[in-house]
Amino acid sequence: HVCRAYLTGSWAKEFTNLGDWYAHLLRESPTGTVHIHVLGCTVTANPANVEYMLKTNFDNFPKGKKFAELLGDLLGGGIFNVDGDAWRHQRKMASLELGSVNVRSYAFKIIAEEITTRLMPVLAEAADKGSVLDLQDVFRRFAFDTICKISFGLDPGCLERDMPVSKLADAFDTASRLCAMRGAAASPLVWKMKRLLNIGSERELNKAIKVVDEMAAEMIRERRKSGVANSHDLLSRFMAAAGDDAVDDKYLRDIVVSFMLAGRDTVSSALTTLFMLLSKNPEVASAMRAESPGNEASITFEQLKGLHYTHAVLFENMRLFPPVQFDSKFCAADDVLPDGTNVSGGARVMYHPYAMGRMPSIWGADHHAFRPDRWLTGPNGSFVPANLYRYPVFQAGLRVCLGKELAITEMKAVGVAVVREFDVQVVGNTGCGACAPKFVSGLTASISGGLPVKIRKVIRNQI
Numbered sequence: 001h002v003c004r005a006y007l008t009g010s011w012a013k014e015f016t017n018l019g020d021w022y023a024h025l026l027r028e029s030p031t032g033t034v035h036i037h038v039l040g041c042t043v044t045a046n047p048a049n050v051e052y053m054l055k056t057n058f059d060n061f062p063k064g065k066k067f068a069e070l071l072g073d074l075l076g077g078g079i080f081n082v083d084g085d086a087w088r089h090q091r092k093m094a095s096l097e098l099g100s101v102n103v104r105s106y107a108f109k110i111i112a113e114e115i116t117t118r119l120m121p122v123l124a125e126a127a128d129k130g131s132v133l134d135l136q137d138v139f140r141r142f143a144f145d146t147i148c149k150i151s152f153g154l155d156p157g158c159l160e161r162d163m164p165v166s167k168l169a170d171a172f173d174t175a176s177r178l179c180a181m182r183g184a185a186a187s188p189l190v191w192k193m194k195r196l197l198n199i200g201s202e203r204e205l206n207k208a209i210k211v212v213d214e215m216a217a218e219m220i221r222e223r224r225k226s227g228v229a230n231s232h233d234l235l236s237r238f239m240a241a242a243g244d245d246a247v248d249d250k251y252l253r254d255i256v257v258s259f260m261l262a263g264r265d266t267v268s269s270a271l272t273t274l275f276m277l278l279s280k281n282p283e284v285a286s287a288m289r290a291e292s293p294g295n296e297a298s299i300t301f302e303q304l305k306g307l308h309y310t311h312a313v314l315f316e317n318m319r320l321f322p323p324v325q326f327d328s329k330f331c332a333a334d335d336v337l338p339d340g341t342n343v344s345g346g347a348r349v350m351y352h353p354y355a356m357g358r359m360p361s362i363w364g365a366d367h368h369a370f371r372p373d374r375w376l377t378g379p380n381g382s383f384v385p386a387n388l389y390r391y392p393v394f395q396a397g398l399r400v401c402l403g404k405e406l407a408i409t410e411m412k413a414v415g416v417a418v419v420r421e422f423d424v425q426v427v428g429n430t431g432c433g434a435c436a437p438k439f440v441s442g443l444t445a446s447i448s449g450g451l452p453v454k455i456r457k458v459i460r461n462q463i
């Protein structure tokens with residue numbers, strides 16, 4: 001009956017999103033694991049299974065060829081899409097650069113600048129005019145500008161006041177949406193045939209990828225021309241580390257595109273649901289205001305680190321609304337998961353952070369409630385992180401997200417800056433305090449129809 005519900009789409013009568021239905025099935029399962037036969041896919045929300053796949057028996061759960069095929073045209077041999085030595089090499093290089101003090105302080109400077117010079121003026125103007133703003137669109141523009149500047153030192157200017165149309169951002173959206181559609185199809189034969197004939201969605205995908213390729217080639221040309229020695233952007237650091245001309249353009253293109261995918265939609269997704277939740281839970285926004293330091297115009301990196309309540313709000317938001325709602329691996333050779341589930345070689349195994357955030361076995365009976373203080377159980381109410389295999393929002397184990405610290409800094413900086421100055425109210429029917437909006441299917445979660453909001457300036461002595 002599960003397969004029938006999947007194929008006919010009848011699950012949608014009862015659940016808003018496919019993820020909500022999976023969460024329901026996983027809650028009902030005694031092991032926290034189900035098998036969807038028609039997809040040849042095992043889905044799990046069991047932390048012991050997640051740890052086994054991502055750490056204990058990591059080599060038996062690669063991304064695999066099937067995943068590489070789905071995203072291969074867009075991501076090529078970039079870090080997201082490869083296993084084995086190709087992955088190990090890029091991981092080593094990227095973690096060295098992302099961990100360096102120079103790159104971190106360069107990134108923080110970019111984030112602070114984009115907040116002060118672009119994000120805040122856009123919000124202030126909407127507050128003055130009393131107009132309705134699509135906050136999801138604003139955050140996508142913000143995150144795209146930021147990741148492009150951090151990754152390549154180039155500014156696409158998507159969040160300029162006139163909100164220009166960006167050919168690159170548009171092409172990137174189309175390409176990731178169509179790649180995700182390939183993955184959702186019951187059989188890969190359909191998209192493979194369309195690609196062969198260059199028709200329909202595959203023709204559209206091909207066109208979008210060409211735009212991305214041209215833009216990436218342009219960025220790389222620019223970098224080669226202007227030199228990389230004194231630049232702190234990631235592309236320059238990779239080129240310098242590899243000895244500039246020694247690396248070919250295709251390799252650099254694949255890195256560029258992987259970072260664009262990694263850093264844009266994830267951050268904007270989390271920021272969008274954060275303000276959706278704050279609008280429905282104004283006491284949480286007030287507590288964030290109360291925690292944020294003094295009257296300084298902008299906050300320092302050190303000050304941000306000390307904001308435990310804000311940190312808890314972010315993590316509670318991503319528990320309910322993880323930007324990457326599910327993640328698949330392919331089982332290389334027959335295996336048995338810790339909960340006793342048999343998995344055959346070649347089968348797909350998916351762990352599901354969205355469902356895991358909604359499991360009473362992990363979060364207790366109030367798993368559905370938005371309650372930041374569940375994270376503040378340390379000395380003096382300090383933040384205590386969850387076990388990563390119970391909360392694999394940034395993945396966990398050997399392939400844990402490399403941009404995690406950067407993303408947290410970026411989201412905290414935006415959260416605090418906006419909350420201090422503005423009150424954000426979602427327009428229209430916003431449902432219950434923590435219930436799910438309708439998401440569009442894609443590689444990262446985005447809300448169908450965006451997030452229309454009204455902005456009001458906060459009067460200082462009300463804080």
Ligand code: HEM
Nearest residue numbers: 079262263266267270323324393394395399401402403407
């Ligand atoms: C809220 C923000 C973010 C979330 C929730 C997130 C989540 C994730 C997840 C789930 C993965 C695993 C993907 C997979 O292997 O299928 C991942 C990998 C990765 N992320 Fe993030 N990410 C975020 C932001 C960022 C940012 C800002 C960057 C870069 C500046 C970044 C860089 C990476 C990289 C390079 C990988 C690949 C790691 C590897 O395969 O070894 N992420 N991230």
